[in-house]
Amino acid sequence: xxxxxxxxxxxxxxxxxxxxxIARTGYLRxxxxxxxxxxxxxxxKSAPSWSLPDLDGHxxxxxxxxxxQLLIFANQSLEAFPELIDGMHYLSRHEQDLEVLVISRDSRxxxxxxxxxxxxxxxxVPVDPAFYDRYRVRVMPFVFFLDPDGIVRWVGLVGAEEPLxxxxxxxxxxxxxxxxxxxx
Numbered sequence: 038x039x040x041x042x043x044x045x046x047x048x049x050x051x052x053x054x055x056x057x058x059i060a061r062t063g064y065l066r067x068x069x070x071x072x073x074x075x076x077x078x079x080x081x082k083s084a085p086s087w088s089l090p091d092l093d094g095h096x097x098x099x100x101x102x103x104x105x106q107l108l109i110f111a112n113q114s115l116e117a118f119p120e121l122i123d124g125m126h127y128l129s130r131h132e133q134d135l136e137v138l139v140i141s142r143d144s145r146x147x148x149x150x151x152x153x154x155x156x157x158x159x160x161x162v163p164v165d166p167a168f169y170d171r172y173r174v175r176v177m178p179f180v181f182f183l184d185p186d187g188i189v190r191w192v193g194l195v196g197a198e199e200p201l202x203x204x205x206x207x208x209x210x211x212x213x214x215x216x217x218x219x220x221x
Contacts, residue, residue, distance in 0.1 A: 076173050077181060077192035081212055084108075084187050085171050091160035092148055097138055100187025105135045107205070109195075110169060111178040112143045113151055121178055122155055124198030128205060129159050135205070142166050182208035 078084060088098040099106060107128060109115075115122065129137040137159040141148050148161045172181070182191040182205060191208035195201045 076175055077179065078173065078189045080189050080191060082189050084181060084183050084189055086187065087168075089162050089164065091138070091162045092145065092152065093160065095160065097136075097160065097162050100183065100185065101136060102185055104185055105132075105190075105208075106181075106183040107135055107137045108140050108172075108181040108183065109138070109178055110140045110172065110174045110180070112141050113147055114177055115139070115151060116155060118178055118196045119155075120197035120199075121195060121201060122157065124195075124201035126158050127198060128201065132205070138162055140164055140168070140172075142169055180204060184208075188212075 084099055086099055088096055091097050099108070107125075109121075109125060111118075125137050125139075128135055139157065139159055139161040141151070141161050141163055142165065143151070143163065145163050148163050151157065152161060169175075176194060178195060180191070180193060180195045180201070181189055184190050190212070191204045193204065195204055
């Protein structure tokens with residue numbers, strides 16, 4: 038009897054350890070490049086609609102209906118990506134059919150400081166943390182290219198000018214037939 042109880046206790050300990058290992062592996066996968074690749078919405082899905090003021094009080098709306106949009110989810114950590122800032126400025130100056138917006142969950146004051154310190158020439162839309170959850174964004178800088186109808190055309194992490202411009206080119210490639218669908 039004593040050996041069978043010991044055997045059951047050892048089995049239970051091993052089961053608990055196995056469950057903990059499985060949970061840890063799942064958590065690590067979420068923060069891996071594979072897990073991050075699942076953030077956002079896949080191309081062909083509609084981005085959630087919204088209308089919010091930027092720092093200057095101008096109303097920004099998704100979907101735009103008459104032009105493309107680049108949504109860059111970033112906070113003050115954007116300071117660590119000067120090449121991305123260069124790419125944002127390049128696209129905003131050279132692509133007339135593209136509206137570039139920084140979406141930040143920082144306070145309005147921190148957003149103003151970022152504009153001044155980094156000499157940002159694109160609008161910042163301050164949002165609450167729940168907004169990032171709606172867009173399934175966990176890491177930054179995270180980018181969405183939306184067509185005029187608010188359909189996600191490209192999504193992912195970008196940290197420099199060249200990959201940002203490449204992503205813009207890729208976003209403009211026509212979707213395959215039947216690829217566009219609504220997020221439910």
